[in-house]
Amino acid sequence: MGLLYTAAFLLGALICTVGGSDVEGYSKTEGAWILSLNKRTYSVNTVAECATKCNTETSFTCKSFIYNEKDQECWTAAANSKTDSVFRRSSTALYEKNAYLLECVNGIGTDYRGTKSKTNSGKICQRWDSSYPHRPNFTPQSNPRADLDSNFCRNPDGDSNGPWCYTTDANTRWEHCNVPSCSEECIVCNGVNYRGKISTTENGFTCQRWDSQKPHNHGYNPSTLPQKYLEENYCRNPDGDPRPWCFTTSPSKRWEFCSIPRCSKSSPTEPPTIIPEVDCVTNQGLAYRGTIAVTETGKTCQSWSAQTPQTHNRTPQNYPCKDLDNNYCRNPDNERRPWCYTTDPATRWEYCNVTRCGNEAAPDDPVIPPDTENCYEGNGSNYRGITSETISGKKCQRWSSMTPHKHDKTQEAFPNADLRRNWCRNPDGDQAPWCYTTDPAVRWEYCNLEKCPTKPSGTTRPIQQEPSTNTQTPAERDCKTGNGETYRGPTSVTVLGVTCQAWSAQTPHQHSSFTPETHPTKGLEGNSCRNPDGDVNGPWCYTTDRNKKWDYCQISDSGLECGTPVVKPKRCFGRIVGGCVSKPHSWPWQISLRTSNGIHFCGGTLIHPQWVLTATHCLERSSRPSAYKVLLGVHTELATEPSKQEMRLEKIVKEPNGADIALLKLERPALINEKVQPACLPEKDYIVPSGTECYVTGWGETQGTGGDGTLKETGFPVIENRVCNRPAYLNGRVKDHEMCAGNIEGGTDSCQGDSGGPLVCYAQNRFVVQGVTSWGLGCANAMKPGVYARVSKFVDWIDRTIKTN
Template sequence: MFKPKVAHLFFCCFLISLYYSPICRNIKYGFGYLSSPVTSSDVDSYVKTEGAWILSLQKRQYSVNTVAECSNKCNMETSFTCRSFMYVEKDQECWTAGANTKSDTTVRRSSTVLYEKKAYLLECVNGIGTDYRGTKSKTKTGKTCQGWETLFPHRPNITPRTHPLADLESNFCRNPDGDSGGPWCYTTDSNTRWEHCNVSSCTEECIHCSGENYRGKVSTTQSGFTCQRWDSQKPHNHGYNPSALPEKYLEENYCRNPDGDPKPWCFTTSPSKRWDFCSIPRCTSEPPTIVPELTCATGEGGSYRGTIAVTESGKTCQSWSAQTPHKHNRTPDNYPCKGLDNNYCRNPDNERKPWCYTTDPETRWEYCSVPSCGNAPRPDDPVIPPESEDCYEGNGSSYRGITSETVSGKKCQWWNSMSPHSHQKTEDKFPNADLKRNLCRNPDGDRAPWCYTTDPSVRWEYCSVKKCSSGAPTTQSSVPQDPSIVAQNPFIVSPTPQEPDCKIGKGETYRGPTSITTSGVTCQEWSSQSPHQHNSFTPQSHPDKGLEGNSCRNPDGDVNGPWCYTTDRNKKWEHCQIPDCEENKCGMPVTQPKRCFGRIVGGCVSKPYSWPWQISLRTESKRPAAYKVLLGINTERANEPSKQEKRLEKLVLGPNGADIALLKLESNALICDKVLPACLPEKDYIVPSGTECYVTGWGETQGTGGEGVLKEAGFPVIENKICNRPSYLNGRVKDHEMCAGNIEGGTDSCQGDSGGPLVCYAQNKYVLQGVTSWGLGCANAMKPGVYARVSKFVDWIDRTIKAN
């Protein structure tokens, strides 16, 4: 397969090149052809990432009116090969670039959207790969490719000069001459002039490893069932929400592996079969390479390849290839890329850290004590928040709170992770910035705390943390309509109307009169073209966005809120300072909770009145009239001056024997800073797997301390598919129930907490997602708590309130 290097043969080929001789192709002479890989102006041929900017030396600026015009500029660029463009809608700026995120440094930049040509991001080939623009640079036998512009060790006949459209940059594999064998390169081995490269086919349906990165379109299971769409909850409810788990690429109804199973799977459209594995062959090309960690583990420890073979409690590990004393499917065959050698501790399935099955018949598996690399935090490290309020001073550089959610509700990416966004903001480069876990921080002196997001299409956002100076939400002492119907321990009411000159959320519906920016500059009228010309946002282009006059508005859904073009010639646009509407909101306590999370045995003692929807239900008999409800208390003794004591008028049990009830009070509760409602979830909403939620109560502490005062514990939601595995709760969890807890045990709701609230924090408020129901013991390993799923009872709650 090696190409001849005889000089007189080159001359011969030149003479007959018009006939496209096979001999010519065999020496890679250079008379092949390649059309431009992207000729369409369709923006769909680009990958979009908000808040990203490429630091490319090859860059040109244009003034355009639309993103489509900018994509045309990139497609028609003649100064260099355009691989991406940046578009700034408010400024109507278009920057074409000769680089993308795979080749050059990417940084944060507000209000900028990066568009990258998909052709230059693919690491697979279509057909024979004449359009391949990936970064593979090794041949099938593992030889490193020679640069296309270099002359050593081989003098190339095909160069960037002879094939200007073939993108012959660096030493990346390419197919400039239409070789039927696919992409190739000259090698750095002096004895091998060239070889084909090991680039997989884009159309080949196969999986590497356990298929975690499978992005194909198989949508039928191994038993022949059609897959249910991931964004559907029928016929099966589930917690794998595509919008909440964007990094899992849960598209359409395609088979995927979001939870570390042996291979891709899907929920099925058959009511009798909840989920099933998909039958997808393994790829023959090389799997992704990892850098093995031999003495320590980073993050969850997926790359750990050391020789520790003992669990945290000192038990010897069972060999991965053995089925005694414990039968399992975490075998080397099912997980071929996970280093399941001998009985060494590993993490093949996205657990919190390396683990193993044990040789103790009474203990199926345990985590291992593998040290962390450097000072990097581990996913199961406890989070003990500071005693101060969860707000920031100044620009938030000193913020050390525990918020890990952005203003639009996206989960933050871990600072020590490079996926989905590669970045430079690491703990070693910013040692004083406290870059722990995925907590919101401000390492670079931005205007407020921020984080990289887990959404591949949004690089970063500011966080949902308020300035300390803005104060806590105020409340009114008015009683909302029919507030006397309450859930068993938490209670729920409707909010009061909005104030006029304030914003809700991002302020897209804001129609207030403010017309001055944060720096005090008067806004330019939206219909005016002076001092700043613009066509992107005018009353004509956006007639339903309230662009009359010069008031601040948010016509583009800017996550940082309303803005305007300014009358300052040196500043085209700026955000406006519009306060949040301070109505009597549900799920927004005046005293912010600690939100302690992780392996804190028994949880934490709560800050007084930080969970103001918590009530204590007490009785001396089973008659409703004998029940009394205590609100506004923090201790079991209930001797606080803020205590409200109410008798029950009616008790309504849940439908079909479900473990949930509604209580109607004999008289109205007084809404105040120590007695506030939790929010109801959307109907049928399924909390995504891994969401951090909190349970509170005065229940059994099993000697962990804090007896007699309200305690809190935070832990992740566990998808029912996992919770119902044989080694967990073995199919006991029903669709109208949900699981939450630490798999290794140590923290849980317990006796005396029944009926208590499980709330999840989202969009600056606490939502009642679960009601404590049952469990197998308290805080036992692999036996998480089970909760009534409130979203399944929203219609019943509404009907009951109206009927009573």
């Protein structure tokens, strides 16, 4: 592992309760279980009652509790995540007292309950219950309210200079400790761990809230980037800049740095602990401290303190903790791997070729996943797909990372489990593939995968083409959408075939959490499976088996919908330029826009049976619909497939304000089937979060990378407009109604012939068209990512056009 941060990144600031908590004064983590020797069990009806048990515990000092809502079980514990091991466990939530997570002091720190255990001069503290080397005046027995636990710094006597401890140095009886003040505002290193409350910029602009898109659109969404602690409108550093910054509330000033001093020796705050990597790197190579000083193409690195031939702000002064001495390859700003500026005036920077530790793949290594269905068999122990999203839509944490969740499921501990990247796996024989999440408030979840269907002999039944005569809604049919909160079907047996207990009954299992009276709108009238608590794994019920209080129900998902291809795509992360050949018909919304005599020149996206989304610049040759035709259901540019649907155009509608996005109305609705299917449209004004992996498809120019004449695909991350508009990249050319995506080092991009085609992103088990391929400076050039029309900015126009035409 590269960097080992203190728990929950709580350095010199008040604890941040990410995602909130059911109980005041506690931080909640879903799916977590604490291992504690001092623990008591209670039967309670609510989480509030469990908190009361913890607050009034007399057997020990209660620092946390675990609550299982379905079983109404409560465990109080004398430990928390900073002192004892945390494990994953379904249906439980860990609640930790904020006071015991705080790593700073208020006032003189008599209430400090953190885990600092070193003095100002770096001496290790003696345990409070020990008499060696110093016989203490303050002990856990004589001062039970002072929480003299382990060897942690405390202030049992109200010392005006703050927490202290007896030391393990025989010549020094005691010293004050290095615990920062909660009220002091300063940053360590470049402030990536800053959690303070300054909300004005260096020139006095008020910061815009991170959860707001006005006056400035941006891709730093707190709900999708929980590990960045983007609270309120406080200054933060989510992308490794020299210091914290924020978007401003001034329409004329998009963003600005904040004026926060670096912590001084008189106000110490410990920097993140680092275990240097000298011979190899893990993850992004943030801890690499070796002496390689040449790039992967053999160019000599420029000294970080020099400004010629490359001028830059990645200096030792701006990044004081990143060891930017000499000209050695480093990764100061959370790039994909170590890099450096070069001494070649024609090449600003390049990555370095540093050996990776063990058999770990680099974060940006090209990956062509195995040609398997995106489903799992049995318990999924052999699943080797590339899904990296949980059932509730959370992004998976990398298995090699220990943040935000520390764990023991590593490649070394489970060498046969294929724990690469952040892909869903089942290393410990659980009931289905799972992963740790990037949300600090949710330790782990099962993944957004379904079991592979049993393959019957003979041919499969085609999708029904005639209009359905079933007038029932999905809620009334015996299938579910999403996690099944709206399911009102008749199934009343569990996955193991046990009959469900009526929700109003109290035998064989007593319960008070979920009844028709407590949840009158949740359909709890009979004994049918329901999901009254929004369980991410779907509908469940209390059972009539005395030995099994509750269990899940097996209810299938609804049928063919937008953005859910029958043939699952490869989703390769590769080098259209440098991509890989797609599985036939795995991107069923991809269309080929052609001249009237059949020559392919642009792409497009089917978003409605009779409407296609494309780029305005694709229509420059003529404004007459008769000049074009659209091909659907094809995989090759020759379009010889029997599934081909060829359509003339009835109408062309260009975006009225001149944006590079247009709608094409087909002469008749397309036949929706397994090979022709629309992509989903995004929510209005939705901004795709920075770093989201998205996919481009097309038959465009491949520049010698192979696959000419067949549909190709490639995946790469979204780049926030603020980064994309930096002088070294696209220098302010990208507008608010556009978005960037691509690999900064180049090698993968859309190109000529791909214009107008889709940029789709995968979320909540659907592919959503977030971009229309628009323009770029060349194809797959380094530091020149592709630019796409941002579809979410045009949703109202799209809806209005379809309804009125």
